[in-house]
Amino acid sequence: MLYRFADVCLDSASRLICGPDGPVTVPKRVFDCLAYLVEHRDRAVARDELILHVWNRPNVSDTQLAQTVLRARRLLADDGVEQRLIRTVPGFGYHWVGPVQVVETAEDAAAAPEEPVPAVESLALSLPDIASAPADSMPPAAAVLLAAGSLPMARPSRRSERRRIGWSLAAIAAIALLVLLSNFVPVYLPAGASAAATTGKIIVLPVEIEAAAGTDSAWARLGLMDLIAARLRAEGLVVPPSESVLAALAAARENRIDLPLRPQDLRAELLIQPRLSRLASGWQLSLEGRRANGIDLALQQQHAQILDAAVAASDALLASLGRARGSERTAQDETALRVRAGLLGNELDSIREWLQALPPAQRMERNTRYLAAELDYRAGRLAESRSALDALLLDPHVDEDATFRGRVLVARGSIAMRQRDYSGSEKDFAAAIAALDGTTAGRDLGRALMGRGGIALQQLRLEQAGNDLSRARDLLDAAGDDLGVARAEVNLALLQRRGGRPLEALEQLQAAATRFGNYAAINELSATLAGIIDLQCSLLRWDDALASSERAQLLLARLPDKQLRARLLQGRIEVLTGLGRLSEAQQALDSLALVGASGSGEIARGALLAAELALARGEPVRAAQLAQPLLALAQSADTRESAFHAAALLQRARPELAQQDLLPGIAPEAEPRDCVQAIIVRARRLQGQQRNAEAETLLRRGLALTLTSRDLREQRSVAEVLSALLLQQGRSVEAMEALAPLALLVPRDFDTALLFAGLHREMADINAWQFDLHKAAALAGERTLPQHLTAPLIAAGAATPAELAHATP
Structure with missing residues (x-):
């Protein structure tokens, strides 16, 4: 059967997808997912039904399914915000909703007519899940407008690509670039043909060494682990880097997973546990394998030299795995293995001494x-x-x-990036990339692509960034490098955010956070959580942001990085302020003062959060005092x-300053491009000068920009x-x-509820006004409702201020 949709033709019989330019290569699971939904x-x-069809097993995480759906959407130029073709059904699964033309094959010689699916109208361009909102949570005016189909539904333009991505997400950008910098890799064996791997993930554990083996063999614990993993990887098997394995073992210990470990504990198909023993005639290396399917293996090899025993056992x-004999080791294997063991064990000083003691000829290899x-x-x-x-x-x-040249170039490029020599x-x-393309060094090529893609993203060359980062993610995934995949996900999330797709960015950041958590990568996990919190705040999803912040709180005591601790506390202050939990927000602000902040941007954000908290408490004078120096x-x-954010806040705290030039000497062309707060500051000044x-x-x-970026926090500010x-001009319908x-945000955001309460009060719509105030009262927390909004309207049935203050939704 042939299915035509979105300039694509899917042939389920031949398992072929063709686009406008011909056949498209699609991963098997993405094809199966797409075909099944169509x-x-x-x-x-249902999610479980789709998982069972695509993976043929039930034990697949929601993250894996979400990633597969995400790739299917990308293939069709669909996304998690618009959901033109694949719609997420919250709490259930997915539904294909795009028009499809069904064409039977030549055997049947019949063509089916196009089968359009009615589009579902959406109240909020930036809130794709509103179709599932319960009817009783919908503001009365919104319900009327929805029924009438009278809301403006213009699609946001993709014209502007340089836009605010939030302080925390900008911090993620820095972290995403820095995590690329560990790009030195073992050099004593060629890379494996990762993309051609045909078995499940294999994890090689650190070598257990008998006490009688002596201290001189201590390097073998991590050195032989790395050697065995590299030899397996060289023959096309999916074997994660040793750094990732050590991180996963640390995470398993933190989670108190019982020993001995099982393959499923580390998300692997096969665990290899090497054991080294000293014999009278030399060494014995035993390899015990534990499979996820319960079929184990055991083998051992003996030789006079440790490396010979390891090579023979490998x-x-x-x-036993049906692969060819491994690559020959070179004369420098033991040198490289000793150094790698020291680097994995973070024994830098002892390794430096050992290298300096080598013969001059060997040091020059x-x-x-x-x-x-x-x-x-x-x-x-870095300079050295x-x-x-x-x-x-x-x-x-x-x-x-x-391959070697490519690795050296990747390492040098990483250093140049850290030195801010981006060119x-x-x-x-x-x-x-030119050197490694066409080789079997898939992991190295993935790292090079991620480096170039990260720089392209920073410089807003979004198409190149997307191509490089997507390819990097696939290569690292094929190589079994979960931490590399997570880092690629962070960069891809930044790409989605800059492209005005915050929900897809959120999905990818959450997937990355899961991977970082699996490997106890505390710094990367903390930075990613800071980005998640910022995104959730930008979408005014305060409850979700609070849950993410609570998770981040558990990491604070373990974070050595003061800057990351400050970012997590800043996110928590914004969340608690948004929920009206002002006392707790003040406690977080006090903790932030103890941590301290480095850099003018971080200091400015802390001061702005303190000013916002003062405004929420009804202390405009204090808010103005905090904003003025910025x-x-x-x-x-x-x-x-940051200065324009401070100016906008100052205008809110002291409305009489609206017509003043708070930032003299900054011409419009010198303002940050597409900065919504700069637009608000300039518009308020024009309004104060009667230039309405x-x-x-x-x-x-400014409103068009926020519809493009889909930042509800800024959309609310402009609106x-x-x-x-x-309203001042009597144009209530246009207001x-x-x-x-923003109508469907009334039940979940205090400030939005107040906005609609003010609007409906001006329009003398008593029912809608009371509804909005009921919602605002329920969301207020420690905040008070403004008196000018709660004063009773002269109309039958209107509630008194006292009744509204104690109302429940």
Whole structure:
């Protein structure tokens, strides 16, 4: 059967998908997922049903399913916000809702007519899940507008790509770039053909060494682990990096998983436990394998030398797995293994001493020079490390080995990125990609692509960033590098956020957080949670943000990074303020003061959060005092956006300042591009000068920007000023239209409920006004309702202020 939709033709019989430019390569599970949803488009498909069909087993996480659906959406230029083709059914599964033309094959010789599916109208362009909102939670005015189909449904433009991504998400951008920098990899074996791997994930555990083996063999615990893993990886098996395995073991200990570990404890198909024993004639290395299906294996090899025993055992293991004999080791294997063991065990000083004691000829070997450069890098000696790699790349023998040259370029590009030499970094990553493309070094190529994609993202070359980062994620996934996949997910989330797809960004950040949590990667997990909290706040999902903040609170005591602790506390202050839990917000603010903040941007954010808290408490004078000093930040382009945030807050705290130029000397062309707060500040000033038409034009531009970015927090800010301007002119219907996309936020956001209460009061709509005030009272927490909104209207049936203050929804 052929199915035509969205410029795509899906042939279920031949398992082929064709786009406008011909056949498209699609992963098996993405094809199965897409075909099943299209074939069952007459109904919603439950998550469990879809999992069983695509994976043929029930024990698949929601994250894996969400990632597969995400890839299917990308293939069709659909996303989690618009959901034009694949709609998420909250709490149930997914439903294909796009038009489909069914064409039977030539055997049947009949064509089916197009089968359109009626589109579901949406009240809020930025809130795709509102179709599932209960009827009794819908504001009366919104219900009427929905029934009448009278809301403006213009699609937001994709014109503007440079937009605010939030302080915490900007911090994620920095973390996402920095996590690329651990790009030194073992050099003593060629990389495996990761993309061609045909078995499940294999994890090699640290070697257990008998006490009688002696202290001189201690390096073998991690060194042989790394060697065995590399030899398996070299023959196309999916074997995670040793760093990831050690992190997973640390996470298992934290989660108090009982020993011995099972494959499912580490999300693997096979666990290999090596054991090293000293014999009278040499060494014995035993390998015990535990499979997820319960079929175990055991083998052992004996040799006079440790490395010979390890190589023989690895070859025997490969044979038992149906693979060819492993690659020959080189003369520098023991040197590399000792260094790798020291690096994995973070024994930098002892490894440096050991390297310096090597004979001069061996120190000049290219592998040893590479390892010395890695040691300098790990010790923070970036200039020395880069200089060593520069010299290494001048060695003519390096050009003879494309894989080795690619690895050196990736390492140098990572150092250049950390030194903020983005031009040099991008050149190195591009050269590494050229060297590694076509080799079997899938993991190395994935890291190079992630580096180049991260720089393209930072410079807003979004198409290139998307191509590089998506390909990097697939390569790292095929290589079994879960932490690498998580880092790619963070970068892809930033791409989605910049592209105005916050829900997809949220999905990817949550998937990355799960992976980081699985490996006890505390710094990356904390930074990712900070981004999740910021996104949830931007969507005014206060309860979700609180749950994320509670999770982050559990990490605070274990975080050595003061900057990350500050970011998590800043997110918590915003969440608690948004929920009206002002006493707890003050406690978090006090904790932030104890932690301290570094950098003008972080300090500014802390001061702005303190000012917002003061406003929520009804202390405008205090809020103005906190915001006023931040205006000086306008003198630097790097902090100018924070200055406009402060100016907008100052205008709210002291309305009489609206017509003043709070940021003199900053011409419109010098304002941060597409900064919504800058637009609000300038519009309020124009309004104070009675230039209402110009103010309205500016605010409508700002509203269009927020519809594109789908930032509900900023959309609410612009709509508040625009609706007030329109109401002053008696244009209540237009004011309603400006606020209408936010209507379904009334039951969950205090400030939005107050906005609608003010609107409906001006319109003398008593029922809607009372509904809004009931919701606001329920959401108030420690905040008070403004007296000008609660004063009774002169109309029968209107509630008194006392009744409203104690009302329940």
